[in-house]
Amino acid sequence: DGGITQSPKYLFRKEGQNVTLSCEQNLNHDAMYWYRQDPGQGLRLIYYSQIVNDFQKGDIAEGYSVSREKKESFPLTVTSAQKNPTAFYLCASSMNWATDTQYFGPGTRLTVL
Amino acid sequence: SQQGEEDPQALSIQEGENATMNCSYKTSINNLQWYRQNSGRGLVHLILIRSNEREKHSGRLRVTLDTSKKSSSLLITASRAADTASYFCATVLMDSNYQLIWGAGTKLIIKP
Numbered sequence: 001d002g003g004i005t006q007s008p009k010y011l012f013r014k015e016g017q018n019v020t021l022s023c024e025q026n027l028n029h030d031a032m033y034w035y036r037q038d039p040g041q042g043l044r045l046i047y048y049s050q051i052v053n054d055f056q057k058g059d060i061a062e063g064y065s066v067s068r069e070k071k072e073s074f075p076l077t078v079t080s081a082q083k084n085p086t087a088f089y090l091c092a093s094s095m096n097w098a099t100d101t102q103y104f105g106p107g108t109r110l111t112v113l
Numbered sequence: 114s115q116q117g118e119e120d121p122q123a124l125s126i127q128e129g130e131n132a133t134m135n136c137s138y139k140t141s142i143n144n145l146q147w148y149r150q151n152s153g154r155g156l157v158h159l160i161l162i163r164s165n166e167r168e169k170h171s172g173r174l175r176v177t178l179d180t181s182k183k184s185s186s187l188l189i190t191a192s193r194a195a196d197t198a199s200y201f202c203a204t205v206l207m208d209s210n211y212q213l214i215w216g217a218g219t220k221l222i223i224k225p
Binding site: 004041044048058092097098102103106107109 | 212216
């Protein structure tokens with residue numbers, strides 16, 4: 001089955017802890033994205049990667065970090081510097097940065113206790 | 114900043130009826146896309162319409178684009194319970210780096 005997987009589905013974090021959200025795709029897509037979704041709002045772009053070993057900040061990158069060491073993987077770390085991390089996090093990929101259709105994973109719901 | 118704004122925020126109709134959702138945007142676009150999100154899940158791409166197109170169809174879905182009014186509509190005909198979801202429009206701006214700008218979505222409920 002081709003697609004995007006995210007893990008875990010639910011994640012609980014204590015204040016002051018860093019956590020890493022996993023995103024893997026086997027679609028052979030060059031571009032990958034991380035979005036944050038809050039209730040009643042649209043998606044906001046955290047980071048994106050147009051190609052392996054490269055990534056760029058999106059609109060709300062503060063308090064987050066990413067890596068893109070492999071084409072298939074684009075993990076997101078939510079650091080203790082992120083003031084309000086409780087949200088639904090969505091990973092997506094597309095054939096390349098200029099390709100229009102994005103394919104989404106099932107999401108990770110992060111709750112800070 | 115939010116580029117697309119969907120209207121209405123929520124819509125509840127009977128199964129079998131048609132559902133219409135609207136999206137307005139502020140600046141010139143390269144294309145506009147519609148996505149569906151079932152509760153607590155990822156988004157699924159439905160239709161993409163380019164700035165030089167006026168209408169597109171996909172099964173029971175019909176999307177129109179009026180660039181003079183900076184608006185788009187998504188029509189779902191003969192709605193089914195499985196159509197219950199949130200629907201989002203996303204725009205690629207004319208002079209952007211292909212970043213998608215998302216609206217806040219319309220929550221559609223189909224009553225059996």
